[in-house]
Amino acid sequence: MNSPTEIPAVTRQSERLGELIEERIVTGVYPPGTRLDEQELANTFGVSRTPVREALIQLSSAGLIEIRPRRGATVPEVGADRVCEMFEVMAELEAMCGRLAARRITADEQLALQEAHRACEAARDANTPDVYYQLNEVFHQRIYEASHNSFLVEQATALHRRLRPYRRLQLRVRNRMATSFNEHQAIVDAIVKGDSDLASAQLRAHVTVQGERFADLVATLRDFKAGG
Amino acid sequence: MNSPTEIPAVTRQSERLGELIEERIVTGVYPPGTRLDEQELANTFGVSRTPVREALIQLSSAGLIEIRPRRGATVPEVGADRVCEMFEVMAELEAMCGRLAARRITADEQLALQEAHRACEAARDANTPDVYYQLNEVFHQRIYEASHNSFLVEQATALHRRLRPYRRLQLRVRNRMATSFNEHQAIVDAIVKGDSDLASAQLRAHVTVQGERFADLVATLRDFKAGG
DNA sequence: AGTCACCGTCTTGTATACACAATATCAGAG
DNA sequence: CTCTGATATTGTGTATACAAGACGGTGACT
Incomplete structure (x- = not known):
């Protein structure tokens, strides 16, 4: 008997990761200029690089980070x-x-x-x-x-x-x-x-x-x- | 499906893919309500699912498509x-x-x-x-x-x-x-x-x-x- | 006959593996 | 001692493999 209001908390990891990373950016844990290494983030959050990449792309679209091809993601120095x-x-x-x-x-x-x-x-x-x-x-x-x-x-x-x-x-x-x-x-x-x-x-x-x-x-x- | 004769991509495939898919959305090739199957798109463009997913996430952030967890991406019916x-x-x-x-x-x-x-x-x-x-x-x-x-x-x-x-x-x-x-x-x-x-x-x-x-x-x- | 539950298939989400580009390091020449 | 060039290393970009949830169909039970 599944109750119709059951919330399985089924959200993508990448989404959660995005929020976590965003939090760390706006709170200054990752200050402007920080290079966001995918593998490092993956290790930090205990996941593989795939969801990390997806999260980074999301943040990039939101304008919170910059991704330069083949050069990785960085927290931009917002003047x-x-x-x-x-x-x-x-x-x-x-x-x-x-x-x-x-x-x-x-x-x-x-x-x-x-x-x-x-x-x-x-x-x-x-x-x-x-x-x-x-x-x-x-x-x-x-x-x-x-x-x-x-x-x-x-x-x-x-x-x-x-x-x-x-x-x-x-x-x-x-x-x-x-x-x-x-x-x-x-x-x-x-x-x-x-x-x-x-x-x-x-x-x-x-x-x-x-x-x-x-x-x-x-x-x-x-x-x-x-x-x- | 790597074609070695192609010009070296200075930009990510996912970025190009995003533009291509966006083009198809705004020109009505993928009309509102269309379900965007990742594998299908991958076949269409001759790449694997990974860059397709990244492109879809980008488009989702831009508001052009909707991604519902575990249910894939769809072109929203914009009223x-x-x-x-x-x-x-x-x-x-x-x-x-x-x-x-x-x-x-x-x-x-x-x-x-x-x-x-x-x-x-x-x-x-x-x-x-x-x-x-x-x-x-x-x-x-x-x-x-x-x-x-x-x-x-x-x-x-x-x-x-x-x-x-x-x-x-x-x-x-x-x-x-x-x-x-x-x-x-x-x-x-x-x-x-x-x-x-x-x-x-x-x-x-x-x-x-x-x-x-x-x-x-x-x-x-x-x-x-x-x-x- | 209708409804519900179970199961199979399909698609998404995640992990891993591999290829290639960019940067760093080091050696040699000027 | 510095500058340059080759090589090594690191990290991104893409492909593939695997796991798990969602949808559809079929069958049983009411």
């Missing part, structure tokens, strides 16, 4: 300018989500959005940046979904994921949490009000600020390095 | 609504390109853009839709590049590619070529003038129209089917 470009695109994608969300959001989704927003508020009051960071992801996801454009949701989510490590760097920035929450408030207001232009502008600004903060951070680090 | 969603995102990406291009385009790029535009004009005057279609691609690519955001260029190009088959359908639409060219003219003017808001709006409208045309076409086809 600060490159990341800024990505934030620039992210800002526009989020702006679009906001614009559509303001026009299309349902009552249920409004509730879900405000709930996520209040959760962020709690994290802010508790002064728990890590929690805020996670709830922030939920908040933005709610907006994506309210756009009622599933393709857009996928694109935005993918890029959001890819920018995660760089956004994470900003946790420590002074007052970032409070400022972020205030921006969120304005965004929620605009969406609830149905003001698509305002929602769009607010979200664009919100994300653009993150890109600028990242640029600031990079500049600071460079100065720090140069200074000694 | 009309899904395509419309993609056009909606494309419109926004192009709008962004235009907005940035209006602010950042160099003198050289202006020349290249206008050259591409004039080439389109020639194709319009010659009433050669196929040629116009190809030159149109170049025209848009020029705008992407003028945005001076390489990540945006990649994203826009990828989505443009993915929408190609649906845009191709519109070649036959009455007066589409002339209308398209007029829209291009307005876009070029706005960019050259440096009016980023206008360029953005014009491009958004230009692409949105394509999405609507596609929707029209689908509706017409449906009625046609229903009618007889």
Whole structure:
């Protein structure tokens, strides 16, 4: 008697491997410039080279690694300018989500959005940046979904994921949490009000600020390095 | 099946295979719903299953096929609504390109853009839709590049590619070529003038129209089917 | 007669083996 | 001592072999 809801956890190893390797890349275990040796990865994860290769190809398609023919896979050195470009695109994608969300959001989704927003508020009051960071992801996801454009949701989510490590760097920035929450408030207001232009502008600004903060951070680090 | 006389592959077979299979998908050789048997593809292209699998994984990451664990790869049935969603995102990406291009385009790029535009004009005057279609691609690519955001260029190009088959359908639409060219003219003017808001709006409208045309076409086809 | 279970076949997923290209190493010449 | 060229080694790219799950058919039981 097989229960219809039985989940045999039947996923390809290569898929799991991809996630594991991705995790190690974004967490800095494999820093930029690292050469990813297939055999070495295979040994590390206790599998053969085949699923490792498939995972690497997947990551390559996602843009997380670079595969040069006959030269193997490497974690690319993503220049600060490159990341800024990505934030620039992210800002526009989020702006679009906001614009559509303001026009299309349902009552249920409004509730879900405000709930996520209040959760962020709690994290802010508790002064728990890590929690805020996670709830922030939920908040933005709610907006994506309210756009009622599933393709857009996928694109935005993918890029959001890819920018995660760089956004994470900003946790420590002074007052970032409070400022972020205030921006969120304005965004929620605009969406609830149905003001698509305002929602769009607010979200664009919100994300653009993150890109600028990242640029600031990079500049600071460079100065720090140069200074000694 | 190694043919020793073939030119030494400077690129992976799987990469070439990916392009070949992609070509067959977008040209309708493998229509939506087709089950892509690995062994069959391997026989077709005269290689083993390994590079075929790698190509399929790549295509899956690009969103062109769906791979369900243990059930193989299939060409997904992309619903009309899904395509419309993609056009909606494309419109926004192009709008962004235009907005940035209006602010950042160099003198050289202006020349290249206008050259591409004039080439389109020639194709319009010659009433050669196929040629116009190809030159149109170049025209848009020029705008992407003028945005001076390489990540945006990649994203826009990828989505443009993915929408190609649906845009191709519109070649036959009455007066589409002339209308398209007029829209291009307005876009070029706005960019050259440096009016980023206008360029953005014009491009958004230009692409949105394509999405609507596609929707029209689908509706017409449906009625046609229903009618007889 | 309909339904369910069991079994065979087929396809995918993974491992291993082999071929070849690219890089590293070392020796010899300038 | 350095530069260059040949050789060795390493690692990728492809093929083949093996294992395991999914689908279809057939048979038995209700």
